[in-house]
Amino acid sequence: MQINSHLSVLIHDLAKKYGTKRALTFRNFGSVKWRSVDWNQFSLRVKQASNSLLNLGLKPGDKIAVFAQNCVQYLYTDFGAYGIKVVSIPFYATSSEQQIQYMVQDAEVKILFVGEQEQYDKAHRIFPLCPTLQRIVIFDPSVRISTHDPHALYFTDFIALGEKLPRQSEVEALWKQASMDDVCNILYTSGTTGQSKGVVLTYRQYHAALEANGRCVDVTEKDRVINFLPFTHIFERGWAYLSLSKGAELIVNTYPKEIQDSLRETHPTCMCSVPRFWEKVYQAVKDRMDKSSPMQRRLFLNALRIGKKRNIEYLSRGKRPPLWLNLEYQMVNKSILSLVRKEIGLIHPNIFPTAGAYVSPEVEEFVHSIGIFMVVGYGLTESLATVSCDRKDKPYTIGSVGRPLDEVEVKIGANSEILLKGPTITPGYYHRDSANAEAFDADGFFHTGDAGYLKDGELYLKERIKDLFKTSNGKYIAPQMVESMMLVDKYIDQVAVVADQRKFVSALVVPEFRLLEQWADDHGVKYDSREALCQSKKVNKMIMERLETLQQGLASYEQVKRITLLPHHFSMENGELTNTLKLKRGVVYKNYKDIIDKMYEE
Secondary structure, eight states: OOOOOOTTTHHHHHHHHHTTSEEEEEEOTTOOOEEEEEHHHHHHHHHHHHHHHHHTTOOTTOEEEEESOSOHHHHHHHHHHHTTTOEEEEEOTTOOHHHHHHHHHHHTOSEEEEOSHHHHHHHHHHGGGOTTOOEEEESOTTOOOOTTOTTEEEHHHHHHTTTTOTTHHHHHHHHHHOOTTSEEEEEEOOOSSSSOOEEEEEHHHHHHHHHHHHHHSOOOTTOEEEOOSOTTSHHHHHHHHHHHHTTOEEEOOOOGGGHHHHHHHHOOSEEOBOHHHHHHHHHHHHHHHHTSOHHHHHHHHHHHHHHHIIIIIIGGGTOOOOHHHHHHHHHHIIIIIHHHHHHHTOSSOOEEEEOSSOOOHHHHHHHHHTTOEEEEEEEEGGGTEEEEEOOTTSOOOTTSOOEEOTTOEEEEOGGGEEEEESTTSOSOBTTOHHHHHHHBOTTOOEEEEEEEEEETTEEEEEEEGGGOEEOTTSOEEOHHHHHHHHHTSTTEEEEEEEOTTSSSEEEEEEEOHHHHHHHHHHTTOOOSSHHHHHHOHHHHHHHHHHHHHHGGGSOGGGSEEEEEEOSSOOOTTTTOBOTTOOBOHHHHHHHTHHHHHHHTOO
């Protein structure tokens, strides 16, 4: 049963119900050992954080920011802030000094919580430039504080300020004053097209989102939910809060690059992620099959065929599979499919929400076929995550992004733009009157900038309107769709499609070097560097032939005609990726202008 209290008291109400049941599993910074706290301990830490914030002089309406990767202290801090009507603003742990300086100044942040040494060093350097900033609180006890920093303290010392709950009566008085219309968070967008904007999120939005998602997302108190995306990402934040409201155990994964190890060590039942995670899983399984014997390959493909027939052709359409199919599935599930899931670390999988980018139908079909229920959805920071999602109790179609939540009104406007209205939609951007006037129309609908359509109650995405390319021949190209199709190939790690005002579609491709080097060695390609490997005619011919096969379903004008293999990755350091690893196309095209122009030479 869900508890959907005001977030200021949610953890304490859950503690009353679940007491000594395990609430959070986590690792301390730098440790390999998993530890746990129960709901009572979680509640106490949150109360202590609220008391500590009051003792540092914070008042309702003041703002703190958290500049850290996922950790248990992050949760204590956020819910501690909610308890005293303080606004919490999450920063990506990979943000630059310029970005955090801008956000601290824009939101007038008073206390900045940081994770490890990298975040502390950046915070220390921008401190003198931010007049509202009073304190830096450090989560990781191994961080070295500058000898010239009287403003920093460790989280353990911060918690000690409220350890005995000296101001609990004031905290409880603020609980009673809590309003659904109070601002809970300000989430700054990743800024793919310019300066980031602060999206205002209220407690009313969270309440409505948790209620709506609680009815259609099948997570329960028996689930063990691992965090993969950063809490800064609205998808992970909303998903984590939903899981907590259902009494599920939260497994806090601090280091995203270690997610595969964390999955195998903790065996979660649920995880939200972006499609790239499943694309990597798909590529890894395909690569393994390519290297297996003909007999093993036939057995696996047969298991996939049976899995697809049962899970997609019957279950996804709301039909009951025949007895013979269920028996066949039980056999291949036990002997083959369960081993594939176990290799990923998923022994008892429940649901796996996926959103944030275009989901390749090929990958979605594969994940369902191996017995993992991928809940494909669509949402934005401005809609507090979910607008629509697949549901277990209703038919869903591979290629759609599910059914809109009951509380969200979806309308298709001019240019097929998806327009939104409802209690989960942001009241606006922080201190951005002109942006608000542009984003909301006279009827109160929020303009998403995404194109789509509704069919049989399901929402389908077409393209990001601002990303839509028009070739010099007048044809429109949706680059994200083409890129997602290419990323399914195991030899491709990153890709940037080029087409705007060009005669044909081309692409900058960053290979999956480990696999490409193996292929080159097996096929007698001589190279002494990645540059030489990328310039090999034999390598380029192989990649292009694979792309031609992948693109068979595209119209001729949509297909990539030329590629350039790049010897290094697109990066945040070069400004080519946002904190959510989305391409900043303008920067990529500027940085690689000469290479792009060369692809269009006659």
